[in-house]
Amino acid sequence: xxxxxxxxxxVSPKAYANGKQVDDAFAYLRREAPLEQAQPEGYDPxxxxxxxxxxxxxxxxxxxxxxxxxxxTLTTKEADRRVREMTGxxxxxxxxxxxxxxxxxxxxxxxxxxEFLPQNLKRLEARIREIAKGFVDRMxxxxxxxxxxxxxxxxxxxxVIMEVIGVPEADEPRMLKLTQELFGxxxxxxxxxxxxxKDTSASVDTIQSVVMDFMTYFNAVTDDRRKAPRxxxxxxxxxxxxxxxxxxxxxAMSYYIIxxxxxxxxxxxxxxxxxxxxxxxxxxxARVKGDPSLMMSFIxxxxxxxxxxxxxxxxxxxxxxxxxxxxxxxxxxxxSYPSGNRDEAVFKDPFKFDVGRxxxxxxxxxxxxxxxxxxxxxxxxxxxxxxxxxPRLQSVELDGTPKNMEAAFVCGPKSVPVRFKMN
Amino acid sequence: MRPEIGPRPLQDExxxxxxxxxxxxxxxTCGYLYSEEAGDxxxxxxxxxxxxxxxxxxxxxxxxxxxxxxxxxxx
Ligand code: HEM
Numbered sequence: 001x002x003x004x005x006x007x008x009x010x011v012s013p014k015a016y017a018n019g020k021q022v023d024d025a026f027a028y029l030r031r032e033a034p035l036e037q038a039q040p041e042g043y044d045p046x047x048x049x050x051x052x053x054x055x056x057x058x059x060x061x062x063x064x065x066x067x068x069x070x071x072x073t074l075t076t077k078e079a080d081r082r083v084r085e086m087t088g089x090x091x092x093x094x095x096x097x098x099x100x101x102x103x104x105x106x107x108x109x110x111x112x113x114x115e116f117l118p119q120n121l122k123r124l125e126a127r128i129r130e131i132a133k134g135f136v137d138r139m140x141x142x143x144x145x146x147x148x149x150x151x152x153x154x155x156x157x158x159x160v161i162m163e164v165i166g167v168p169e170a171d172e173p174r175m176l177k178l179t180q181e182l183f184g185x186x187x188x189x190x191x192x193x194x195x196x197x198k199d200t201s202a203s204v205d206t207i208q209s210v211v212m213d214f215m216t217y218f219n220a221v222t223d224d225r226r227k228a229p230r231x232x233x234x235x236x237x238x239x240x241x242x243x244x245x246x247x248x249x250x251x252a253m254s255y256y257i258i259x260x261x262x263x264x265x266x267x268x269x270x271x272x273x274x275x276x277x278x279x280x281x282x283x284x285x286a287r288v289k290g291d292p293s294l295m296m297s298f299i300x301x302x303x304x305x306x307x308x309x310x311x312x313x314x315x316x317x318x319x320x321x322x323x324x325x326x327x328x329x330x331x332x333x334x335x336s337y338p339s340g341n342r343d344e345a346v347f348k349d350p351f352k353f354d355v356g357r358x359x360x361x362x363x364x365x366x367x368x369x370x371x372x373x374x375x376x377x378x379x380x381x382x383x384x385x386x387x388x389x390x391p392r393l394q395s396v397e398l399d400g401t402p403k404n405m406e407a408a409f410v411c412g413p414k415s416v417p418v419r420f421k422m423n
Numbered sequence: 424m425r426p427e428i429g430p431r432p433l434q435d436e437x438x439x440x441x442x443x444x445x446x447x448x449x450x451x452t453c454g455y456l457y458s459e460e461a462g463d464x465x466x467x468x469x470x471x472x473x474x475x476x477x478x479x480x481x482x483x484x485x486x487x488x489x490x491x492x493x494x495x496x497x498x
Binding site for chain 2: 056060113116117118119361367368369
């Protein structure tokens with residue numbers, strides 16, 4: 001069993017905001033106990049999968065390690081009890097791709113998969129470039145100082161994904177607020193109560209109220225797209241058929257919610273974290289600005305560097321063995337993406353930000369059947385933004401101390417104050 | 424090798440492998456695109472490696488999906 005202080009750290013929103021605390025804890029685990037059980041106070045025990053190779057092994061075997069049998073994200077016993085009470089026994093408040101296993105997972109994923117393939121995203125390139133240009137102009141208008149997270153990074157991917165889904169611009173602030181309330185539910189600066197979370201069962205009620213707000217919103221969108229379909233993801237979800245039947249209500253609502261939340265917060269965090277890293281490493285900024293052929297490796301390194309999704313959980317469907325350890329049917333496993341992405345066995349100098357890193361087979365998008373659906377969109381959006389920004393950016397440096405969001409599931413920088421020169 | 428003299432062989436035997444058009448294969452799960460022309464040297468597949476010459480137990484380098492779950496696509 002993993003020692004209590006380490007177990008507490010790897011589930012602590014504050015430790016993720018600190019960054020170094022979780023990095024140190026996982027480095028220790030990779031060295032001393034790469035696959036071991038943890039039971040922080042208030043949680044059921046779970047295996048902590050820290051090594052890159054073991055994360056791939058679990059994710060590849062998606063029939064042996066399910067997403068939906070228990071909560072797909074870390075949850076306290078108290079919160080799990082409350083969720084089951086509210087849902088009549090299910091461990092999930094929503095049922096998106098993330099909570100599904102086959103055959104549903106395959107069928108539901110196939111519905112939108114094509115929209116997110118690189119060749120089909122090409123038609124969005126010109127429009128996304130227009131949006132990116134607008135944000136770069138706005139940054140220039142700030143006159144040499146801005147909070148890059150709040151003023152650019154949060155807003156640009158939000159605008160892109162909302163256009164892809166089909167949410168009007170006027171509703172974007174509402175979508176951003178709801179997303180931050182959901183992923184930032186443990187962060188007093190972002191959550192709905194504005195307070196530290198002490199009672200995790202009460203926080204489930206708060207999250208549920210955020211989910212209800214999303215559902216009310218997207219239910220109206222469904223009605224609209226059934227009457228008048230358009231060329232957007234909302235129309236695909238509203239009019240989609242699985243085995244000849246329309247999507248279930250919970251499944252349809254959950255589909256909108258995952259696209260509307262996972263579709264920007266992660267990309268925003270990566271964008272903000274990348275500029276933070278460049279501001280701290282002017283040599284790396286000079287390299288990538290001077291050599292456009294490094295663009296894609298720079299983007300890959302940004303994604304590895306930030307790793308905005310901190311974990312997903314899996315549940316063993318049978319007794320098995322992993323890395324020499326016996327895993328019992330029903331055991332819960334935490335896939336630690338930040339740990340996999342700092343694994344010394346795979347990455348040379350893993351704590352160094354290297355815009356030319358190659359190869360860079362990070363696990364920030366996951367792996368296997370659930371691998372991120374939006375990965376090509378995320379890369380494309382970031383590439384376009386940097387292509388527009390770099391030629392105009394002469395210098396950038398930190399203008400205060402950046403701050404990370406407090407969350408153990410999805411998080412990244414919430415504030416990156418910078419001073420910069422642009423032409 | 425094309426015989427210089429003798430009976431004319433069937434067209435298939437005649438066409439060198441490299442004259443066949445190169446194709447693209449795409450992973451159904453993650454969208455990874457394999458180009459026969461470019462190969463994937465990082466994965467040990469030299470430029471010009473045909474899809475059929477890649478072993479059956481090969482998996483997608485991006486997401487681990489089996490080779491059988493790739494589709495031939497036009498790009
Ligand atoms: C840098 C940006 C992003 C990162 C780091 C990221 C990361 C992830 C990760 C780690 C997973 C879970 C994979 C697994 O279980 O193996 C995931 C799933 C998912 N992501 Fe992303 N994501 C990003 C951007 C996006 C975007 C732009 C969308 C747009 C729609 C999106 C939609 C989804 C969906 C729908 C799933 C669920 C897939 C499934 O379970 O089959 N993501 N993402």
